[in-house]
Amino acid sequence: MKINLKANEVVIKAGNTLHTSGVKESRGKLIITNQRIYFKSTGDTTAADDFEILPKEISEVLFYNTLMIIPRGLDLRTTDGRMLRFALKDRNDWCRLITSMN
Numbered sequence: 001m002k003i004n005l006k007a008n009e010v011v012i013k014a015g016n017t018l019h020t021s022g023v024k025e026s027r028g029k030l031i032i033t034n035q036r037i038y039f040k041s042t043g044d045t046t047a048a049d050d051f052e053i054l055p056k057e058i059s060e061v062l063f064y065n066t067l068m069i070i071p072r073g074l075d076l077r078t079t080d081g082r083m084l085r086f087a088l089k090d091r092n093d094w095c096r097l098i099t100s101m102n
Contacts, residue, residue, distance in 0.1 A: 005033065008034075009034060010033060012034060012097060013031075013094070013097055014029055014030070014031040016028075016029060018073075018088075020085040035054075036055070037054075037076075037098065053076065053084070058076055058078060058101075059078060060077040061075075062076075062077070063095070072091075073085065073087040076098070
């Protein structure tokens with residue numbers, strides 16, 4: 001997998017995730033750089049499933065659980081009202097990195 005980095009952009013953290021949007025689920029990589037957050041889908045999905053989020057577009061970072069007690073991942077709310085859900089490990093580290101970008 002390869003992403004095109006912008007000038008002076010450095011990858012800070014990357015990891016496998018399951019992105020849920022409505023009823024659609026996409027497996028892929030969540031990548032945090034010093035300039036943006038990027039989701040790159042893997043498997044039989046198209047490039048249309050890939051997207052980036054700039055730090056100024058994030059309004060909230062929330063934890064979500066399965067069965068109300070099992071830690072599962074993060075919900076990102078954007079300023080335009082979208083809810084992006086990512087199931088991933090080490091969600092505390094991810095949250096800390098995302099909130100420090102703003």
